[in-house]
Amino acid sequence: MSDLQHLEDEILAAITGAADLTALEDVRVGALGKKGRVSALMKDLGQMEPEDRKAFGQAVNGLKQRVSDALTARKDALQEAEMAVRLQAEQADVTLPVREGPIGAGRIHPITQVTEEVTEIFADMGFSIAEGPDIETDENNFTALNIPPEHPARQTQDSFYFAEKADGSRPLLRTHTSPVQIRTMRAVAPPLRIIVPGRVYRRDSDQTHTPMFHQVEGLVVDEETHFGHLKWVLEEFCKSYFEVDGVKMRYRASHFPFTEPSMEVDIGYAKVGDEIRIGEGDEWMEILGCGMVHPNVLRNVDLDPDRYQGFAFGVGLDRLAMLKYGMPDLRDFFANDLRWLRHYGFSTLDVPTLARGLSS
Ligand code: PHE
Numbered sequence: 001m002s003d004l005q006h007l008e009d010e011i012l013a014a015i016t017g018a019a020d021l022t023a024l025e026d027v028r029v030g031a032l033g034k035k036g037r038v039s040a041l042m043k044d045l046g047q048m049e050p051e052d053r054k055a056f057g058q059a060v061n062g063l064k065q066r067v068s069d070a071l072t073a074r075k076d077a078l079q080e081a082e083m084a085v086r087l088q089a090e091q092a093d094v095t096l097p098v099r100e101g102p103i104g105a106g107r108i109h110p111i112t113q114v115t116e117e118v119t120e121i122f123a124d125m126g127f128s129i130a131e132g133p134d135i136e137t138d139e140n141n142f143t144a145l146n147i148p149p150e151h152p153a154r155q156t157q158d159s160f161y162f163a164e165k166a167d168g169s170r171p172l173l174r175t176h177t178s179p180v181q182i183r184t185m186r187a188v189a190p191p192l193r194i195i196v197p198g199r200v201y202r203r204d205s206d207q208t209h210t211p212m213f214h215q216v217e218g219l220v221v222d223e224e225t226h227f228g229h230l231k232w233v234l235e236e237f238c239k240s241y242f243e244v245d246g247v248k249m250r251y252r253a254s255h256f257p258f259t260e261p262s263m264e265v266d267i268g269y270a271k272v273g274d275e276i277r278i279g280e281g282d283e284w285m286e287i288l289g290c291g292m293v294h295p296n297v298l299r300n301v302d303l304d305p306d307r308y309q310g311f312a313f314g315v316g317l318d319r320l321a322m323l324k325y326g327m328p329d330l331r332d333f334f335a336n337d338l339r340w341l342r343h344y345g346f347s348t349l350d351v352p353t354l355a356r357g358l359s360s
Contacts, residue, residue: 007037008063015070021078028071038064107345111214111333114321115197117352117359118216121240122195124354125233127218130194132180134201135162135171140179145258146296160201160211173201176314177217178258181293184219185301190308191222197317207329214317221293221303221310227261230290230311238267238287242324243358244279259291259312269323276323285323288315324359 011031018024031038041060045053119129132140141147142154152158160173180196196217205211220229231251238247248268256262265288270281290313295305318330325344327333332340352358 004041004059004063007041008066011037011067012070015067015074018074018078021075021082024071024074024078031067032064032071038067103348106348107341108348108350109333109341110321110325110327110344110346111317113346113352113359114317114324115214115216117241118237118315118317118320119195119197120352120354120358121237122216122218124240125193125236127193127195130180130184130196131198132174132177132183132196134173134199136174136179137171138169140182141172141174141176144182144297144300145178146294146300147257151257158202158204160203174198175202176200177215178312178314180217181219181258181297181312182301185221185298185303190303190310191220192310193220193222194218205331207331208319208322210318210330210334212334213330216315216317218290218313218315219293219310220312221298221308223308225292225309225311227292227311230292230313233311234265234288234290234313238278240354240358241320242267242278247279250284254289254291256289256291258294258297259289260294262289262291264289265313267323274326276326278323285319287319287323288313290314 011027014027014030015024018027030036033039038060045057045060048056123129138154141159142151147154159175162171164170177196177198177200180194180198184192184194184196194217196215196219198215198217199212200215201212202209203211218233220233231249235247235249238249239245250266250268251263252266254262254264264286266284266286267278268281269279269283269285270277271283290311293310293312298305298308298310318333321327321333322330327344350359
């Protein structure tokens with residue numbers, strides 16, 4: 001009996017001494033496993049006298065039970081300790097602000113934002129969106145727009161031409177969005193009300209010019225369209241875009257081969273410190289060119305100028321973005337500087353709508 005007691009003390013001491021779950025499992029196998037020391041005792045039973053066998057069996061079973069209980073208790077204790085350590089290590093302060101995820105951290109480029117704002121305004125006036133390719137034919141970019149061969153805009157210092165093709169034609173990067181007027185009038189019968197946002201290219205680079213920039217073309221063709229409609233559309237557009245109740249606009253006679261009469265439009269602003277205030281002040285900034293569609297252009301797309309008239313305008317989107325959001329240098333728009341993008345970019349979830357306020 002004292003042997004059993006000794007064995008039990010030894011095993012219980014080992015259980016208490018087990019520092020972790022692996023060590024405890026070793027103790028369990030050594031005691032209660034198939035080849036364990038307690039299991040070995042059961043083998044002795046066979047050789048015993050029946051009267052001894054009963055008492056010994058009971059004693060071994062009692063020992064087994066106590067060892068098993070001790071193992072369970074020690075296991076619970078070790079697991080609890082392990083959990084306490086983990087909880088301590090993985091402590092979370094739920095009062096901390098939520099970290100910005102990838103969607104929240106990303107920024108919409110001001111050009112994309114401004115394109116969406118402009119689109120929203122014209123869509124509300126019933127315009128639909130048309131698009132054309134960046135690489136254009138001479139016909140669409142110039143000839144059909146009534147730009148004669150000797151016009152300076154055709155000179156290679158203004159336009160990016162590709163190498164001459166076998167048929168003698170030379171594709172070019174479109175110098176304005178106006179070729180989409182031609183494409184649309186050739187594809188769709190009037191009445192037409194479209195805007196065309198897109199990239200355009202000219203050989204130019206300084207603080208307010210980059211070789212690639214953005215325009216929005218507008219075109220309306222119908223049977224009763226006049227300059228008053230054009231002025232109303234532009235004025236409504238400027239008020240909505242700059243989010244002001246009134247704007248000062250100045251129409252200056254100008255010349256574009258594809259419109260007659262042609263105007264350049266300036267918007268009035270005041271400079272207060274570094275800030276530009278649209279709608280007040282005595283400074284003028286040119287923002288767009290416009291006019292009534294030239295009869296020759298209508299003829300070039302097989303529309304009868306005695307039946308149809310229209311107006312067109314071309315707005316510089318980059319200029320609009322600079323004016324509204326106060327970026328001083330256009331070249332920064334395309335420098336891919338993350339600090340600039342983080343500062344001037346827009347949250348991905350701020351989709352511009354007229355109802356909510358375009359830029360809120
Ligand atoms: N295409 C002209 C430009 O790029 C702008 C314009 C468009 C003028 C439509 C009149 C009508 O300067």
